[in-house]
Amino acid sequence: QFILAEASQKGLISGTALTFYENGVKASFDYFDSKMPDTYLTQSGVSLSSGNPLVKIATQKWISLFYHGMESWADWRRSGLPELKPGQSNLNGDRIPSRFLYPLSEQALNSANLSAAVSRQGADDINTKVWWDK
Numbered sequence: 697q698f699i700l701a702e703a704s705q706k707g708l709i710s711g712t713a714l715t716f717y718e719n720g721v722k723a724s725f726d727y728f729d730s731k732m733p734d735t736y737l738t739q740s741g742v743s744l745s746s747g748n749p750l751v752k753i754a755t756q757k758w759i760s761l762f763y764h765g766m767e768s769w770a771d772w773r774r775s776g777l778p779e780l781k782p783g784q785s786n787l788n789g790d791r792i793p794s795r796f797l798y799p800l801s802e803q804a805l806n807s808a809n810l811s812a813a814v815s816r817q818g819a820d821d822i823n824t825k826v827w828w829d830k
Contacts, residue, residue: 697716697717697719697720697723698716698717698720698753698754698756698757698760699757700716700720701713701714701716701717701720701753702750702753702754702757702775704716705749705750705753706750713744713749713753714744717744717749717752717753717756718737720753720756720757720760721736721737721742721756721760723760724756724759724760727760741755742756750775750777751777751778751779754771754772754775754777754778755777755778757771758771758772758778772792773794773826773829774828774829780792788822788823789823791823793822793823794822794823794824794825794826794829795822795824795825795826796822797820797821797822798810798813798814798820
């Protein structure tokens with residue numbers, strides 16, 4: 697529902713972003729077996745009627761994916777939303793990683809293809825952008 701809300705907000709599909717968005721929020725509460733407060737959707741930080749709707753859609757999607765860290769990370773890398781800040785004890789120069797390193801088994805068992813891939817995409821480093829995130 698959140699990706700549909702985003703697509704609708706961007707004018708890529710028909711349907712109303714608000715309906716998709718509210719369905720996504722409600723489904724998130726249902727998934728966590730939690731009752732949504734009656735005023736939740738009308739709060740200024742949640743309601744799509746003010747502020748940047750894409751930020752609010754992304755924020756609620758991020759919240760809904762709390763126990764699905766890989767998907768939320770991939771979605772954040774795709775959209776850049778919501779705005780995230782590295783943790784206080786970040787050991788990566790205050791950056792959030794963009795990708796995983798190739799495993800050691802690739803170096804040992806597939807070094808020729810690994811070298812070719814690295815030469816095309818850039819260093820085998822957690823901060824090197826993936827091909828679609830240039």
